[in-house]
Amino acid sequence: MLHQLKLNKTLATVLFLGLTITPVYAHTVKVAEDVGGTLHIEPNDNPKAGESSETWIALTRRGGKIVPLKDCNCQIEVYPKPRVNGSTPLLKPALKPISTSQYQGIPGADIVFPKAGNYEIQISGTPKANANFKPFKLTFPVTVAAGKTVVTTAPSPKVVNSPNQNNQQNTQQSAQNNTINSEKNQRINPAIPLIITGVSLAGIGVLGAVLQNKK
Template structure:
């Protein structure tokens, strides 16, 4: 109920994107919440239509990392090399370690084409990722660049605190009402 009334999206374990006949599941350690300045194991479980796994050996894949917002044609912030890894139940899938430089919004763009034959069409999948404050930031280590404050976004989120308070208060009132009804019986 809280997630519905506050507009805050619940966190799910993996992000999934599909383009044409290729889909990918993205996972970033830890728990799909990377932290600034800390290495984050990142992997993509690529599948063809029908669910057949596409190992890195069959895909000429490239990963580009952009700080958001970015404009089309802008050079990526990072282009980490993908390696075949084993993660969860997947073997030989594209993976890498990404060290996001600072907290904030990023976009990961995974593009690929078949390395041999035409088992799938070329694709570009875009994943939006939010990077949390890292432990270095929490300890006031100023070796990382501090994020800029976007006052326009902050002003648009001023409604969030009152909505959360109302949702919590409503939940409390409902629980109290249910308890009183049980005592009357």
């Protein structure tokens, strides 16, 4: 009877450990103060660069009570690794309540990791007026696989002339204008002597007629 009791106790312990370890193995779990957090990223905790990944953190207090987003002044930040102390976050996605089969209204966000590599997701929070838990900060390591390559077409560079180039262009334009005006003048000038000659002959004819009349 005693042997049977020990066996049942051992089986119960193994069953309990199996139930508790399985979620930990499937997701990353962190604890700070009296709040624990479980991170999950779609799809299957395998985010890809350039693709939107729905991310959620199941926050629970000691005893297993869920901390929903409506009870938490939470914010989420994404940092590249290795992370430098005092560095600004690479991303600060907006949080939204997410409901799953196990959790309702937990903090979540849509995150687009810019490239493959290692990152840290940090969620921090303080309790709202109707909540009772200590301020916390949880950091989760994330590995992002290669995904879409976003190809961007660079705009054609705008050519901006330097002042010297502008002066040269203005000088060339002025020279061209002077050449055109000179050619026009050359085409017009040969007619001017003919006009002057005609006027002179007409004047001589008039003068001769006047003198003839006087005789």
